[in-house]
Amino acid sequence: MPASPTHRRRKLSGPFLRALAGAAVLGLTACTAATPVPTTTTAPATSAEPAAPVGDTTTATFTFGTAATPTGLDPALVADTESYRITRQMLEGLVGIDPLTSEPAPLLATSWEERDEGRAYAFDLRQDVVFHDGEPFNAAAVCANFERWYTMPPETRVLDATIAFKSVFKAFSDEPEESVYDSCQPLGEHTVLIRLTGRLTSFIPALALPAFGMASPKALDELNANQLTVERNGRQLSEFALSPVGTGPFTFTRWSADEVTLSAFEGYWGTAGEIQTVTFRTIPNTAARLRALLSEEIDGYDLVTVDNAAELAREGQQILQRDPYSVLYLGMNQDFPGVDDVLFRQAVAHAIDKDALIEGRFLAGTSPANQFIPPKLGVTNEEITDYEYDPELARELLDEAGYSGEPLPFHYPRNVSRPYLSSPEKVYAELSRQLTAAGFNLQPVPTEWADGYVETVQNDDNRAFHLLGWSGSYQDPDNFVGALFGSYSEEFAFRDNQLFSKIARAVTLPNGEERVAAYQEISESIAVDIPAVPLAFPISAAVVSPRVLSYPVSPVMHEVFNSIDLADVEQPVP
Incomplete structure (x- = not known):
């Protein structure tokens, strides 16, 4: 949908910035005197350098510092923030996201209509759209993309459960009885009907996922999108994933x-x-991202840490807060000896002081989590089973579980920042201190993020614990509990068919009290089973230089850069 003034960023208020900078100062060493911090980071609307002549496109550039290399540029086959950040600029879906409410909004579809009691949806498509290769966007292109996702060969689905199609539609064409997707049918050049095997209340919100960006069918074919024949950064990719066309x-x-x-x-x-x-x-x-911004090598970066928030504020950079829409958790592998005992997992939960973990390591506004669905979605279970910090009780439960000090491999990432975990080494250090004090014998296993950390903790059996999180990409509870616990995964080795059935049912319920109650019950079941311990709902923030007048900050990171305004570029005349 066209950019509009509503896409512009919401500037932070003075009180928030004072709290943000205050949290950063608290994170510094005790011997460092706190420097007074300005109450606003709003920068002047002019650049520090003279504006370039009109027509000089060197000023119409934007350089963004990212925390990690993308795993690939085919959004259908990735699930990481940095890949999605880039593919969002090139591939658009039928449904977008309202910049103010994060609700579904028209994008390549101008409108849609629910049919057959939620088992089918008809979409009217934009008629003035072409792909980057000149091919027309139409109903046939939509169906080509859906059929590609549905019939994706097993050898291409290297991410398995974390691939968005599997997470949303539950299965591919090799398990048709399990899949919620049924078919796609053109009803005309610019009208398409998508049929489902049952009601899927999250269907429209889920279509805003970057994974459902429309690709040129011609490019998918010519660049062999389903054949992983190229190696890049240790991963097998297709030619399409190296040069996508949207x-x-x-x-x-x-x-x-x-x-x-x-x-x-x-x-x-x-x-x-x-x-x-x-x-x-x-x-x-x-720290290198901070230096690059201050030296004007980049125009902005994401995932501001407590350690550099105060300096950014002092330097007049613009810190842009996102509403919390991710969850950090301590994952547990029930295939590791002893972890399958619920008493052991209860001991882990009681051993963690979440308030102490958050203090000084996360931006102000981060809150402890006792469930996996963020409060923003309005289905919080206020009476959920909770595990108060009690290291003595943790020791008793460990004894009862029969744990006698065996080494417990604990994986955590290095040299990366994520929306849910901006300083992983510091978070691990505090968790290690707390768990060791309660009687756990931890064996640290630091792993470079770029060396395949996610693949390791989702597949390697030689681990008891790992640090990871989940960032929401669309506004529905299934985006969290369905993606994490909707089916068996190697990450947790967690088997609870009753819970899997509850999650499968909840996503079919129409919005209302029954659906809210269903997700509250799901949160309670997860809390009792404890496949993982939710730790925090972190605040994340990006930072941009004074050169940037507006930036489309979004809690679900739907941040497309044609909405950015720069101070040193002459604005077009209406």
């Missing part, structure tokens, strides 16, 4: 070792915006 405001230019560059698409159907070139530069170290 309908978005930016087209792919190149992907070097640590940079992905995009260019404005001249044939874009919506508001093109003023930026001609976007570069995503990988800078894993948070």
Whole structure:
């Protein structure tokens, strides 16, 4: 949908910035005197350098520092924030996200209609859209994409349960009796009917996932999208994943070792915006990202940490808060000896002081979590089984479970920041202190994020614990509990068919009291089983330089850069 003034960022208030900077100061060493912090980070609307002449496109560039290299640029086959951040610029879905409410909004579909009591949806498509390769966007293209996702070969589905199609629709074509997706049928050049095997209340919100971005069918075929024949950064990718073709405001230019560059698409159907070139530069170290911003090498970066928030505020940079929409958790592998005992897992839960874990390690506004669904979704269980911090009780439960000090491998990532975990080494250190004090014998297993950390903790059996989290991408409870606990996964080795059935039923219920009650019951079941311990609902924040007048900050990170306004680029005349 065209960019509008509602896409512009919401500036932070003075009180929030004071709290944010205060949290950063608390995170510094005790011997460091606190420096007074300004009450606002709103920067002047002019650049520190003279504006370039009109027509000089060097100012119409935007360089963004990312915390990790994308795993691939085919959104159907990835699930990481940094990949999605880039693919959002190039591939658009039928449904977008309202920048103010995060509710579903028209994008490549101008409207939709529910049919057959929620078992089918008819979409009216935009008629003025072409893919970056010149191919028309139409009903046939929509069906080509849905059929590609549904019939994806097993050898291509390397992420398995974390692939969005599996998470939303439950199964692929090799298990048709389990899949919620049925078929896609053109009803005309620009009208399409998608049939489901049953009601799926999350269907429309889920279509806003970057994974459901529409790709050119011609490019999918010519670039062998389902054949993982190319190795990049230790991962098998397709040719399409190295040069995707969508309908978005930016087209792919190149992907070097640590940079992905995009260019404005001249044939874009919506508001093109003023930026001609976007570069995503990988800078894993948070301090290095800060230095790059202050030296004007980059225009912004994401995942501001407590350690650098105060300095950013002092330097007049703009810190942009997102509403919390992710959850950090301590995962447990029930295939590891002893972890399958619920008394052992209860001991883990009682051994963790979540308030102490959060203090000084997360931005102000981060709250402890006792369930996996964020409060924003309105289905919080206020009477959930909770595990108060009680290390003595934890020791008693460990004894009762028969634990006698065997080493417990604990995996945690290094040199990365995530929306739910901006400083993993510090969080691990505090968790290690707390668990060791309660009698656990931890064996630290630090792993570089870029070396396949996620794949390791979701598949390697030689682990008892791991640190990970989940960032929501659309507004529905199933995006959290369905993705994490809707079926068996190697990450938790957790088997509870009754819970799996509850989650499968809840997603079919119409919005209302019954659905709210169903998700509250699901949260209680997870709390009793404890496949993982929810730790926090973290606040995440991006930062942009004074050069940036507006940035489309979004709790679900639906941040498309044609909505950015720059101070040193002449605005078009209406």
